[in-house]
Amino acid sequence: MTNRKILSVVLLAASALSHATIHPSDTLLWLRRTPAPGTATVTCNRTTSTARIAADELRRGLGADLTADIRIGAAKDLSSEQYRIDIRSGHCVIASRTDVGALYAAYDLLRQRQLRLPADTAWTSAPSYGLRMLNHWDNLDGTIERGYAGRSLWQWSDLPGKLSVRYEQYARANASIGINAVVLNNVNAAPEMLADTCLRKVAAIADVMRPYGIRVFLAINFSSPAAIGGLPTSDPLDAGVARWWRRKVDAIYALIPDFGGFLVKANSEGLPGPQDFGRTHADGANMLARALAPHKGVVVWRAFVYSPSDADRAKQACQEFLPLDGRFADNVVVQVKNGPVDFQPREPFSPLFGAMRHTAVAAELQITQEYTGFSNHICFLAPMWHEVLTADTHRPHDGCTVASAITAMAGVANVGDSPDWCGNTLAQANWYAFGRMAWDNALTPQQIAREWIALTFGLKGKDAEPIERMMLMSHEAVVDYMMPMGLHHLFAWGHHYGPEPWCDVPGARPDWMPSYYHKAAPDGIGFDRSSRGSNAVAQYADTLARLYDSPQLCPEKYLLWFHHMAWDAPTASGSTVWDALCAHYQAGVDSVRAMQKLWQAVSGKIEPDIHESIGRHLRTQLRDAIWWKDGCLQYFGTFSRRPLPAGVEEPMLELDEMRRFGLDIDNYTCPPRGFF
């Protein structure tokens, strides 16, 4: 046991003696550091569970040199989750309208305590979005689709009687970053999720979430009425179907009074939906919305749709949902992935943002690293999300960002039952970043990184700088060594780990094949989405459409997303497309090497086992980056027939071997780091 762990245990024991509530999670995630031992004196005017949690958190974590007073309910000028903190001479006054507001205030204050000792100061904070949600793609059998951190937290066979200690730890972690909603199950939903026995288990989880301000949602299978209700149809306009859903919803609320609502993936990738019955997405969503409205529940309806028959998948979400703008009930939120295809390392923002102006829209981001290296690669996603949120949609006018076009944020969780929750310590930063950005969409990646490093490692300023630099450069590194310059969907069939731009599965949907997206040929590479091609550019505001439509003006980072370019075509940098592509892949590899050096520089400042573990991850990442570079450039080179430019390393791996390489993993697992 390390000295730090011994210290934590001693502190824990000490605090156990003085408090009724014992939290075994004081070494948890970004909550693990307690810089100021001793108990703070804290008063609170409410005794609800939530209020008591807020007060206890401050007693345990504020430090004996500070005092706090929590005043809930008085400040009518504050919105429901808003709070005000006022610090004078070591005494902190927290004011909020609700006890949840006070809870968020407590965590904010504790965070400030870690980052810097606040002098006399005051501030107010309200969330940027009312719905700040995690989506778990957990299945009832305990597997997690695209999960790389162990198995599902939810122990279905133990529930409802036995509650894992992790449920409360999870709730606490989420509350500390302002997450107030959780979808427990996979959007590829099993109808069984709504069976009564299952709902009782869900209710047990909801009971643990509730004091932490978190509402539980469920993903539903649209054919549930037929599948588990015995109905002959699941047509949303069928009275019996609507009745079935009303009764199901009522039953849920009888068990879970603050149930959040449903998340729906319908008519997408083979899932059932209203279109099976000749109905629209709005028909389906609104039927569910009517059932939920009396209980103040919400329908979150995903816009992730694409048909295997269309010539440009990137256009379809827009094509299907824009005509429905304004037709959704008030308690429907349309959840749109950040980009038009599917969570690629970089995509232009979805044109639905800013276009659907009469519908509540949520941005769906992916925290789990399905396309950015699983839990093997270090990839801090805040820069990616920041790029999305700050993108100017120019709708309804210039300066209207994606951030301004949405009212909610959802993140596909990277959480599982592995000891480190997320597969590795650095991946925890993405969970943290998602919560912080959902609460405050103006936070910069740098600010978030500095917070997280200070909270997790106790490092600030110069000591933290190497880690901060490593985190901030990591996403661009992943883009560069995987899919630079707007390339996308080059990954391996099925499990999605590693490059497979040559993938050719007989009989597969063309839009699941990498070649559909890169269109590499002797004449060039890239997908022509310009006005001379699929014209997907036209889905954007005119200003953007003109920019994207021109190969000369289009930002290089999107060039091959919007254009099929000749290998020798010049790019803005002066290099040819081929040379620039090669240079990007090399830059990605070099970036990982630089990340290794940065991480090495903090050896001795980080717990040895964490330092060694991330060191291992970086070594895997470097090998994988070379695998990506060597696979993609050699494969594309068979079309370009050009040598690698100076400064780009010749490959070390054989193309024909990489083509035969098959990982023995599925959509629910992460390759062991030693396989390659």
Add this chain to the structure above:
Amino acid sequence: MTNRKILSVVLLAASALSHATIHPSDTLLWLRRTPAPGTATVTCNRTTSTARIAADELRRGLGADLTADIRIGAAKDLSSEQYRIDIRSGHCVIASRTDVGALYAAYDLLRQRQLRLPADTAWTSAPSYGLRMLNHWDNLDGTIERGYAGRSLWQWSDLPGKLSVRYEQYARANASIGINAVVLNNVNAAPEMLADTCLRKVAAIADVMRPYGIRVFLAINFSSPAAIGGLPTSDPLDAGVARWWRRKVDAIYALIPDFGGFLVKANSEGLPGPQDFGRTHADGANMLARALAPHKGVVVWRAFVYSPSDADRAKQACQEFLPLDGRFADNVVVQVKNGPVDFQPREPFSPLFGAMRHTAVAAELQITQEYTGFSNHICFLAPMWHEVLTADTHRPHDGCTVASAITAMAGVANVGDSPDWCGNTLAQANWYAFGRMAWDNALTPQQIAREWIALTFGLKGKDAEPIERMMLMSHEAVVDYMMPMGLHHLFAWGHHYGPEPWCDVPGARPDWMPSYYHKAAPDGIGFDRSSRGSNAVAQYADTLARLYDSPQLCPEKYLLWFHHMAWDAPTASGSTVWDALCAHYQAGVDSVRAMQKLWQAVSGKIEPDIHESIGRHLRTQLRDAIWWKDGCLQYFGTFSRRPLPAGVEEPMLELDEMRRFGLDIDNYTCPPRGFF
């Protein structure tokens, strides 16, 4: 079939029409290019097989624009293998004492024809050494110990009746580079080699070799009298044993009148020998010498001996053989490996060179790449051998090089039955280089490389430059990424491929363990052979001993061979030992990358299949170089406990995985290139 191959076939057919002797090997090795079609007019005053071969070679290869006249026997001023070539106005006169001299002249003239068209000029050439020998470590079962080019050329089950076409091709290739002796079988010799049935097979091979001036030798097992003769002993001073050997030798010469003699490995690595009977190496060698002398045969007695009990293996050859100097019969040659240990990528020269002044000494070099990457890595060995030959022994006085201390050269062959003879095309250059250096020990590696590139690829000047640079840098690259700064014997147990500095085989001979040699410890690394340690330095001339004895003066390339150095000790370059070690490993990896770029530059100038094949080899070499660097530096780092310096890449491979890594190969095979 490529155009070139078609052309060759046409030429072949054309020449077949005009000549009795047809050689199917006109596309063979460095003999493959025929720049000048048509038949030259050649006259010769002798009609021996050898003379006719010489004349036919010139007819086929000189070109119709030149004529030649071979005059054998007249020039009494020339030594037995010497020749003179005189060219005036396109007419070449070859003068030699023997027909073998004329044969060597023919190959020299053909070589010049390829390199540059000689204007009127004349030159004389005599070999630097009378015995220029290949040692094959081939076993009777067809395997080749430390062979990486397929199986043994010698088809024992087909002999003596059926002769593989490759025997003559092999003889021709050797004659073209002046090799005049061949040991057919492994120095770990099977007594069965001397059985009568075996000897008849050997005779059949000797018949093919003879016209090409090549004498056949055999490696013998010292216990043959007991093993196959039924004698109760093999004591060299036993009259019955001596008689047995005399009769055996007579029987051999009855079959093979120009038999060369015996190569003997005795009392080494468990092989039997005179010391088993309390006799000396000289006793054993002289007994055999007496049997061979009447037939003008030679005993080549290896000095590769080391006892598992001594504290410094590097001293033992000297300790055992120096006292015997002057005690060997006149027809005994003591064959000494270039360095005191065993063919490591770099060793200081063996102190026996220059010390044994009353004994004929041969240098034994290793052409097969047992310790330099098998037939996977590109490693041109001429620079290594040049370093050995030009080393100043200072004995008997300053300026006396190793080259001047020897009268013969032996090379452990890298030849097998693979289509490319040596495992890859570039490896052929080492066979070529050995022969050329044995004939002319003043040739530089650059001259040899240029010859070989021109002969093999038809490239000269600027076109050849990238290949020349790649070849000339390759040996130092191997030293750097495997065992720099005098490190040695770090390779894997058994098969010797890849790093295993951590090797620990319970119960194994200590001097077979890498730790015996590197002695890595928290206080430093390296073997103290200075006067403060094993004092191996004292085996050298005083000038060298003083140089090697000083850590400050000792050349960095031998530093850890002669000294145990602290990790922080300064080196001449200004870096610490640890930092310099890391930089060398990185330089090795970087060199391989540079070699890849150089090879890429000649794409299109080389046959595509050869270019692609060597490209593959270089990729394997790069992966292996990284394996060596990551394995050695991480392992040594567990002792040094220091970070890698700036400019040295962090590892990409896991030490604990490399420690478990076990190749499924033996001492007779090469790992497939895709294993890693």
